[in-house]
Amino acid sequence: MFFIVYLFGVSLSAKSISFSSLSKSLESTNPSILSSKLQTLLANEEINAAKSSLYPRLSLNANSEYSKKYANTRNNYINDESLVGSTGFASSVSLKLNYELYKFGANALNIDAAAYKKQSLSYKECVVISEAKLRLLELYYNLLDSKDKLNSYNNLKQINKEIYEISKRLYENGDHTKTAMTNSAIRLVEIEDNIASLNKQIKNLLSEISNLSGEDIYIDDEIMPFSSEDMGGKFDQTSVSLNRANQTNQASQTNQTKSLKQALGFSPQTLSLDSLISSPLPPFEQTSEAKELNALILSKQSALESKKKEYYPAFYLYAKYDFYGDDKDSFRRSWGDTQRNGYRIGLSMVYNLFDGFNREASIKSASLELLLAKEQFNEAKRRYEKEARNINDDLHSNLEKLKTTSELTSYSKELLGMQERLNLNSQSDKLSVLESKVKFNENLIKNEEALLQANMLTVKRFLINEKSVDCKAL
Known part of the structure; x- marks a missing residue:
């Protein structure tokens, strides 16, 4: 009995993994985030050191x-x-x-510089957390996509295996060409190769997600689809779905339908992609990154003014x-x-009359640091504006893709139904039915991919918006 439990220990201990749970684990264990928090604490001690000049x-x-x-x-x-x-x-x-x-205000300026530096670093904490979550989102989306495709390709493998066996039997009976049989064999091998690649990709993604989030994830763990919780419950769920009852009416499509439902994750009766597109993202100046860089600029300005006071006694x-x-x-x-x-x-x-041009060098360095901080602000603003345009463009294109893939899936489902009825009346062979089934599943994969991408983009847009509304400096 112990031996049986040991063999199946991994399955018995399998757990459910969600994007929200990984995000929480990431905030408390990720080295980059913890380092950012320590930098803020160090900056607080720099303020105390600057204030010591008043005593x-x-x-x-x-x-x-x-x-x-x-x-x-x-x-x-x-x-x-x-x-x-x-x-x-x-x-x-x-x-x-x-x-x-x-000292002509030099000490007060040093205190201001240290205080602005701490403020900048506290906003940077929010930026680091947001960037880590966006990276986690990318990996999590790829993992869901790979797992869904793995289910789909396993389903296609069974259909193509049946096509190959029928083609081989027809070829042996002289009712099928060798070229057609070989093509079906090649297609089957290609699907098996895709399955092998997906299995390897899933293992790599699990390893990357574990490393980023600090939570151990195993191949048997259940990876949950995106949900409204992944957006902090602040937005309703996105309205992107198909009528799965019309898409799948046969038992052979059970796995594919389950995968499609997982890709959806959201219920079909709430916020639409159109409303997401029409709702603009906040301007860059309201984001944590802008606040971080603004505070950094003020810190560098105060430091520069303090350096200039060294010309006074x-x-x-x-x-x-x-x-x-x-x-x-x-x-x-x-x-x-x-x-x-x-x-x-x-x-x-x-009164320092001459110090070997040390004051001049210090002032020049402080001036260059100020210019660098301003350029960092401009660069970050351009990057954010590009990101905002890209996310809206992605939502637009995804909306179009959802429409086309939905139509393709609907037409291929209709064609499959026609072929099945003809086959029942002996007006169509079994091979034609299977080919229609392959086409239906291929279009279903495309639609599933578009649905999953829609949910990912919705969560991504929330995370970008979160940069401005949820972060407060210490």
Whole structure:
């Protein structure tokens, strides 16, 4: 009994996989998304680092030294540094406070630059998530398409196998040409080759989806069709369907009909593709990517203005409280003699006259980074507008394809019914019926492909629209 359970363990543990469940797993496990979130957290610490310039610096210094003086004089002080006045050992402890009073707004600009950078990265999180979902959608669509085609080709294989057997029997009886028999054999082999290619493609797609989403998916798992949940429940389902009751009236078409229903996924009585096409996508300026790049531009502008402030002096307030001890002969006694010596308070100014053209290089670099950010905005805007045009063009062409493939399927179904009736009346041979059945299934595959693409485009349009309506910066 254990051996039987072990053999069928994979099937028993098979699970249902949906695009929505994979999307949720992707958000919590994908390395690119997690890296983007960590970058936002790092940017938050950069803000804290920039704000630290608003606070005074408090430091404790301890020093012990031996000095040799060639002439005994009084202690001399220059700024906050003193020169010893006698030969011997000296020890000191100093508590020093340094506070930047004024730097012409450079610190505030640095804080603004860091804050805009964090805002940009938080919007980038939304962009990374959206791009990952669009990639997942592409893979998931290809997987559904491959699985549906695999079912269809397996059905065609059975029909073509029957055609080949009849052709072979007729050829052996002298009622069929060898060329016709060979053509049926070639067609059967081609279908088997397509089935082998589809099986390999399905395995590759499962591997890619598992890697992207972080969820292990196996060949026996049930891949669910697209549903309204994949659009967050914000839109109704798309109205693209055929009358499957009229398409399939025979048991031999059961697998194909099941596959077609899976391709549909949506009920046929709600939002139409026409309404999707007529509903415009939001302008680029409302998208997460535009908000990300706008914040990046503001960050680069603030950084550039801060760099320009380096041409101005900086003013500081300092205070120092000293403990001092000395001894002519002993280092240890110099520490033991340490006592309060006094304190100092003063103002200082630092003005950098020449730094080897470092300021000029920094300003030039900041200017180029600003120009680069603006070009990135323009490039992203063009890309989005192209994407918006393409999605509407795809919806238009898909709508036309649905109409033509629906008509083809309907006509081929009608032809199949006529051939079957003629065959019952002995006015048509079995081979003609099977050929009509092949034609019907081939057109059914085309229609199924168009239906699946319609659902994919609907979900894709929702994901593109989601870039602007659902993302909020941290």
